[in-house]
Amino acid sequence: MMASTGDCTESQPSTSYSTESSQPCRQFEFPEILLATDNFDESLVIGHGGFGKVYKGKILIGSSLVVAAIKRLDSMSTQGSEEFWAEIDMLSKLRHCHLVSLFGYCNHEKEKILVYEYMPNGTLEDHLHKLATPLSWLQRLKICIGAARGLDYLHTGTGIESGVIHRDVKSSNILLHDSWAAKISDFGLSRIGPANQPSTYVNTLVKGTFGYFDPNYFSTGRLTRKSDVYSFGVVLLEVLCRKRAVDRSLDDEQWGLVTWAQDSIKDGNLKHIIDSDIRGQISTKHLKEFVRIAERCLLGNPKQRPTMAEVVVCLYSLLTLQQKINSSLQATGKTIFGRVLDMFPFPSNGENSAESDSKLSSNSKGDTRNAGDTIGGEIKHFTIPIPSLKVFEYDDLKRATRNFRQDLLLGREGFGQVFLGWVDRNTFTPSTEGSGIAVAVTRYSEARPEWKTVVTVLGRLAHPNIIRLLGYCNDKKPQCFLVYEHMQNQNFGHFLFGDVAGPLSWGTRLMILIGVARGLAYMHSLKDRFIHRDLKPSNILLDEDFNAKLGAFEWATIGPETGDTYIVTSLAGTLGYIDPEYVKTGRLRVGSDIYSFGVVLLETLTGRPVLGHLFNLIEWATPSLESRHKLKKIMDPRLGKNYPLNGAFECATLALRCLAKGKDRPSSEEVLWSLEQIYAKQIMGRTYV
Known part of the structure; x- marks a missing residue:
């Protein structure tokens, strides 16, 4: 692992950081990756997400053989070249003890692989929701502070001209080292933002994750560093409550952690939102201070939210006071639980227990997936025969579009380019320009899974007010093509x-x-x-x-x-x-x-x-x-x-x-x-x- 600088210790709440000295990000050869993962042995898989599988392996960094996390992008992943190169570009410029380190990458034919430092303790999400790890209140505070420091460095301390907006802050993107030090990861959706301005306007397709998504970004299209602050506020509640950002165990009509917690706080039921594992470890005063920090992060108006530097200072102040209280109580043989029990009466009938949560969960309906799925991903694929669609050959489409001539380019979509072409009305074979029927040929630069969704959906729909898909082509990998009826008046x-x-x-x-x-x-x-x-x-x-x-x-x-x-x-x-x-x-x-x-x-x-x-x-x-x-x-x-x-x-x-x-x-x-x-x-x- 890369050595930390003096600014990255837990002894001070510094908000000005230096970068770490490290080996430069380098390109690995594919045989090196195969050797490190024992030919992608399934027994070495340590994680799996929308990007694909993550393997644990040993790789040569400089003259040392080190353990690494090797992320292999799945060819059917909703993430692709754009996210792959964005991650490399971002992490090759950024070095900080609270950001995961990128050792290098491999770009071999269709293989796209990222090699990171290995984080033995996995993700914060794992310990909160999957492993039920007994994390103490002090451990949780330190994890939050580490993650906050990493985000503050991104926003203001990168040493580059503009700050960085992460855009996908969530518990599954907070990794934990063997010392439980928190590190921010997954920069595939990150964007450079003006460091000296409160916001940057980005009118784009939504990016982020359910439950963590800044409502202001959603409603206005303006992506700001305060969007990361909102997401971090959700993480603070997640750490306090041990509930997912979108949690099926909550009220049947409201699965969002933020609304559920805010309603409980407004109703004076603060006791209902705390993870039972830490109720005896946190005083009422410090609980209210922590909740106040989270609430400020979640304010609707981004300008009213604190900066990450402010969040770091506030959390560190809480940690310092909590440590003093713990030391004082230990000296007198008391516990915080005994001290605050009369002021903070919790029910003893199990109404806040895990058993109670499971009863709520059992009433949920429908096909569900955990929060943490990245925005823009597909929901499902349909596997059905589609006899109504023609399977085109690449050479035929090349002739129909005159070798994808630029003057026949109709436009660019989010998923590819659209070209005008001509085919025979009956056989759909290429025809001369201006004869037969005009078609619109969409060319996907990669065989992204979305094209299959289009094929299987439009293969089942037939209506005068739904675009007609004539066929598809997938014999020129990694490119693929969809052929539609041509719409003369665009959109x-x-x-x-x-x-x-x-x-x-x-x-x-x-x-x-x-x-x-x-x-x-x-x-x-x-x-x-x-x-x-x-x-x-x-x-x-x-x-x-x-x-x-x-x-x-x-x-x-x-x-x-x-x-x-x-x-x-x-x-x-x-x-x-x-x-x-x-x-x-x-x-x-x-x-x-x-x-x-x-x-x-x-x-x-x-x-x-x-x-x-x-x-x-x-x-x-x-x-x-x-x-x-x-x-x-x-x-x-x-x-x-x-x-x-x-x-x-x-x-x-x-x-x-x-x-x-x-x-x-x-x-x-x-x-x-x-x-x-x-x-x-x-x-x-x-x-x-």
């Missing part, structure tokens, strides 16, 4: 927000919304209720007649069979459009698509994107949706007065219903019926503003 977002000559009329907008609702109603009504998970204007495709078709099914999944059941899974979607209840609790329902539809409906009315610089459309527009007079002021100015005010107001009312809490949202069938009624009224009596 709805192109007309709502792009620089397009002439705005869409009110009638056209309404028909597009009706088309989307028809597609959703079809998906949600099937026996296997499909959930789209990424409904937004850019994923609403338009043909030459402006008929709407739902596209982008990379994150689609099968939903619950009834509205009363739910699943917990990895979060996926786009900032601003994701159902807040899905983010908060991990519960995905067909109603999550309805929330996204409500956002699209607002964008259609106002002509504004949901997220803009220092702007959130939902917060801005909601106060104006309950009054016709106020609604007129926020309507898309490009419509002029060419829309029926009553119809627009009914759409605004529908949007509010879609954005309501889950149980109060309409079904997709109700949404469709409402829109069709609005359209019918417009046709029968054209009353404009």
Whole structure:
């Protein structure tokens, strides 16, 4: 392990750190990795996650043979080259005793492997939730302080021009050395952020983990160092309560640790949230101080949250006072439990016991997975025969797109590039440019698992308002290809927000919304209720007649069979459009698509994107949706007065219903019926503003 500097001891709460001296991060040869892992012997596996397996092995570092943790990225992982190189780039620049050290990497053909220092005591998550390790209160405080120091170094002390935002702070990313020293790990989602500014605006696909996700980042798209502070506040509660960030043992209607703990604190039931193992080790005063630190980290307004430097100082102060109290009590033969028992009466009937928790857990429904799954990952794959799809050959697609000529590039999606091509209408063989039928060929640079999701989902769906998948190609690995019908008018977002000559009329907008609702109603009504998970204007495709078709099914999944059941899974979607209840609790329902539809409906009315610089459309527009007079002021100015005010107001009312809490949202069938009624009224009596 790399030697620590004097700044990285437990004797002082220093918030200014030096970097560690170390061997530089180097590239390992693949035979070295095979030797270290005994050809990836399964008996050496010490961990497994969304990235793949982690092996324990001995590797040569300089002239020494050291134990290392060797992470091998699975070819079917939701993580790929971007996260792999981001981890290397980040950890090769950062050295600190509270950050895990990267010894090197191996990039051999399809193999992507990272080699870290070995952490004998695994993760904080392991000891809190899997191994039930009897961690004392002092041990927990020291672990929290170590992790906080690592984050403070990232934010302000890296020695590089900009600070670093980790973006995935959670207990499973806090590793523990044999001395129980905490180290922050997993930098695949990290981003460089301005060191001298309070925030940086990042409009991107959501990244993070259920339960730890900063609600402000979700609602505004603004990623800040305070987003890490929020996640660390969740970790503080996790350490105190020994409950997962999303925990099935909590209230049946509320699995989120943060809300559960905050409600308990508000109700004066602080005693209910403490892990029974440490109740006799912490005084009431220090408990309240610790909870106060966590609460400040979890404040809704990021500007009101403390910096990690402040958190370090506050936690260290608590540790110092706790150690003094312990020494004093030991000298008199007393315990904290005996001292505070009368002031802090805990129930003796087991109401806070593990047995009680298990009773709550047994009432949970649905297919669940633990918190800790990374956002953007797929939920599941479907394995079914798809006779309706053609299996294309790479050479045929190469000819159809004129060797993927750049002037035929239609655009770039989150998962790959899209090219225009031509094939025969009946055989789908390549045809000359301009003859046959036009197709859109999406090229994935890697065989990411999402392409299989698209194939298996769209292979089962057939509806006029859902994009038609013609076939796929997977014989040019690692690339893979999907072939769709071509949509001449690109997407709805192109007309709502792009620089397009002439705005869409009110009638056209309404028909597009009706088309989307028809597609959703079809998906949600099937026996296997499909959930789209990424409904937004850019994923609403338009043909030459402006008929709407739902596209982008990379994150689609099968939903619950009834509205009363739910699943917990990895979060996926786009900032601003994701159902807040899905983010908060991990519960995905067909109603999550309805929330996204409500956002699209607002964008259609106002002509504004949901997220803009220092702007959130939902917060801005909601106060104006309950009054016709106020609604007129926020309507898309490009419509002029060419829309029926009553119809627009009914759409605004529908949007509010879609954005309501889950149980109060309409079904997709109700949404469709409402829109069709609005359209019918417009046709029968054209009353404009």
